[in-house]
Amino acid sequence: MDMEDFQVIDDYLCIRLPEEVDHHKSAYISENADRYILKDRVSNVVFDFSDTQFMDSSGIGIIMGRYKKISCFGGKVFAIHADRQIRRILYMSGLNKIIEIME
Amino acid sequence: MVETKRQQAGPARETGSMKNEMALEFDAVSSNESFARVAVAAFIAPLNPTVEELSDIKTAVSEAVTNAIIHGYENVYGYGRHGEVRPVYCRIREGKVYLRCRIENGVLHIEVEDRGVGIENLEKAMEPLYTTKPELERSGMGFAFMEAFMDDLEVESQPLKGTIVRMQKKLQCGSWIYGGE
Ligand SMILES: Nc1ncnc2c1ncn2[C@@H]1O[C@H](COP(=O)(O)OP(=O)(O)O)[C@@H](O)[C@H]1O
Ligand SMILES: [Mg+2]
Numbered sequence: 001m002d003m004e005d006f007q008v009i010d011d012y013l014c015i016r017l018p019e020e021v022d023h024h025k026s027a028y029i030s031e032n033a034d035r036y037i038l039k040d041r042v043s044n045v046v047f048d049f050s051d052t053q054f055m056d057s058s059g060i061g062i063i064m065g066r067y068k069k070i071s072c073f074g075g076k077v078f079a080i081h082a083d084r085q086i087r088r089i090l091y092m093s094g095l096n097k098i099i100e101i102m103e
Numbered sequence: 104m105v106e107t108k109r110q111q112a113g114p115a116r117e118t119g120s121m122k123n124e125m126a127l128e129f130d131a132v133s134s135n136e137s138f139a140r141v142a143v144a145a146f147i148a149p150l151n152p153t154v155e156e157l158s159d160i161k162t163a164v165s166e167a168v169t170n171a172i173i174h175g176y177e178n179v180y181g182y183g184r185h186g187e188v189r190p191v192y193c194r195i196r197e198g199k200v201y202l203r204c205r206i207e208n209g210v211l212h213i214e215v216e217d218r219g220v221g222i223e224n225l226e227k228a229m230e231p232l233y234t235t236k237p238e239l240e241r242s243g244m245g246f247a248f249m250e251a252f253m254d255d256l257e258v259e260s261q262p263l264k265g266t267i268v269r270m271q272k273k274l275q276c277g278s279w280i281y282g283g284e
Pocket of ligand 2: 057166169170241244245246
């Protein structure tokens with residue numbers, strides 16, 4: 001994962017997540033996401049799971065953390081291209097109630 | 104297709120009596136989280152697990168091993184200061200994580216042990232969404248996932264001594280499949 005995986009398009013920060021999202025990767029993702037949220041004042045965050053084959057509860061922490069940062073300003077969080085296993089984890093943690101999960 | 108081929112090749116399936124064990128010991132650092140998952144996945148590969156079983160088991164192992172590292176030994180990989188380019192290791196306690204696996208009668212047994220701080224209130228710790236490290240953006244879903252993804256979960260812990268997490272999962276295929284020698 002590098003800086004190209006963070007892209008600002010209009011009011012959206014798109015994060016292309018790595019193959020495996022775990023505690024070891026989480027600080028890097030959260031820290032950089034927050035930098036963009038502050039610097040570019042984006043109000044929405046899109047998590048792109050296209051490359052992701054594994055995620056544990058650390059990923060839930062990343063998404064919840066970003067949600068807390070932007071939702072109070074009316075921003076939204078999206079999850080796209082999540083496969084079956086990852087969707088299951090998103091639903092089990094109840095994240096589907098606060099973020100939008102799309103194809 | 105693959106399935107048919109395998110059944111033709113010699114003694115295709117043992118009737119589940121095969122036993123196999125492994126034990127690993129590694130440093131409590133976060134880069135070993137993926138190592139542990141991959142090791143367990145490779146260990147059960149001869150049983151031909153389904154994609155879903157594999158994913159369940161990897162998640163459960165990842166949760167238990169991550170807990171040992173970040174809670175048991177409080178070794179975190181993150182940013183000391185906002186604005187730094189790369190995360191750094193912050194190791195509060197040196198220590199090892201012990202991972203033991205056994206397959207017997209088609210059931211996978213996994214044990215993850217640490218000799219770290221231990222858990223004071225186990226009942227509370229196992230509640231979904233409960234975390235003692237919200238500053239690390241922990242979601243408190245670790246035990247809930249272990250419980251959901253495995254058939255059985257047992258936790259033994261003693262403050263200042265450490266924690267052992269024991270998990271079991273019956274595998275659909277259950278028996279060894281030989282490579283066709
Ligand atoms: N190996 C361990 N050693 C010490 N404390 C632990 C260990 N595993 C879990 N805990 C405690 O149990 C709590 C809940 O764990 P978990 O459900 O995995 O959530 P999280 O890791 O997100 O905090 C942790 O916050 C921690 O206080
Ligand atoms: Mg955990």
